[in-house]
Amino acid sequence: MSTETKAKIRAKLKGDEVTVKVLMTHPMETGLRKDKESGKTIPADFIQTMVCESNGKKLVNCSFSGSVSKNPYLSLKFKGGKKGDEFKLSWTDNSGVSGSESTKIR
């Protein structure tokens, strides 16, 4: 239930294609790991779904498991984007906590 989930997004237009690079802060716990000291299973805590949109149009629905590395990195590409368009991420983790972040295409 990471309420401090953050996302840094870079969206760059080159030619006719926008390349998006995202780096998020999140522990991405699978729920299968045991704490080495206490022996207790660390509960699952991971970003589960995320929608990527640009200029108000939905582009990709991402579904993650706890097997995505801690501090998720994701890169996607799409055409039809213009400089100044808003690229937005909206995510929900497995506890139902949501967040979002956006940036302008450069």
Place this chain on the structure above:
Amino acid sequence: MNISEKRRLFLKGSVTAGTLGVAVSAGLITPTTVMAKWAESAFLADKTEDAIKNLFGSNNAENSSAVTINAPEVAENGAVVPVTVESSLKGIESIAIFSQNNARPLTCSYDFLDSNVSGFVSTRIKVGKSGDLTAVVKAGGKLYSAKTPVKVTLGGCG
């Protein structure tokens, strides 16, 4: 169910074999609208073939050179393995990445909602044990796949 009942079930659940039923009753997965878009049965499958079938409705993926998956041959740190999937196929509906020897092979999937999205996904995943990473691309209603072996020297989940 109050929080301490949930906790007791959770602890009980974590000791027994990890099946979908146990996971749900342990409160690990709450069947709310949050789950609506997350393919639970695919993400919890413990074999790649079952995960593919649960995600796409079929296990009939043909190996295709129009799909490429790139990952290091040897990953020193199985917790962070960069993987890039590219595809020149038209009409891509979704891309999914499976790690053969992970407890739950399906790591992530991407549903393309717009035809302007390019056939490209790059991310970092956990690879628990040496094995194949498989990319499955659904395009034009059919499944295409490619795989690459990754050897891990230090396992994926810590």
